[in-house]
Amino acid sequence: MENCPWQGFQPATIKFCEDQLCSWVTQPANTWSNIGFVIVGILIYRRAQAMKQGGLTLIGISSVLVGVGSGMFHASSTFLFEVFDLLGMFMISGILLCFNLQRLTGISNRINTAIYLALNAASAALMLIWHPSGIATFAVQIAIALTLELLLHIRRDEISYRPFLYVTGIFTLSFLIWGLDISKMVCDPHNHILTGHAVWHLLNAAAIFFIFKFYSQFSTTKKGRFSLEPRA
């Protein structure tokens, strides 16, 4: 890999099935598939603005950042852009965790924003101290968010869980495909058009859209808190 464009950078801590090429785009399939996050992010942002739901625009912004960060990460296969990729993922998992925490405890927007920022900063700091920690931190945050959702479901079931079921179904399927790709159980390293990891990207873009659909049931502006009452 001499004289490759990204040669001088620290390599990424994780390697997926797709072979790395010596070019500006080292993993073409894993790179192009991030377009889904950008399209879905723009769509969510515009819808949230039309609904005057300021809090929900964050889902759209995060989705675009995941798309750009992940695209750069797979194009370069460097640790620098791996950090950006994971920062976007932390923004998404942080939204789930903090939205659910607010629904469960009724804490104010200001405190919740502080928790959100602290969570993202702590996750990023942990990743800079222990480089491979990113995916583990993301998984743990998702697990906590799901636990909170389960507590909310058991406590009061007055909302539509249909979008949530779509999210969990799509995410479980995509996580299985992610595992099959990274463990090289289902893998063609020379396929630079569609890989398991590319499918993970596309499915997760769809999952983010249903996350937005789920949270659009709540008001993010009413008294600065979430409300379980249907929006007007």
Place this chain on the structure above:
Amino acid sequence: MIDPLVHKILLGTIAYGICLCLTAGGFQLYRKEKKSAMFLLSAGTMMLVLSITVRIIRSNTM
């Protein structure tokens, strides 16, 4: 390729998710919330079966 400790944390998270679904499903069944219980129990069972299947295939192919 994945860091061994990260791999353990991921496996632990999956195991936690399965236990959580099955426990919550059992609890909902106890409360006679049949629809919710069936969903949680089937989700937990599906994840469990899937994990065992992947584990068996992996140990046979590695």
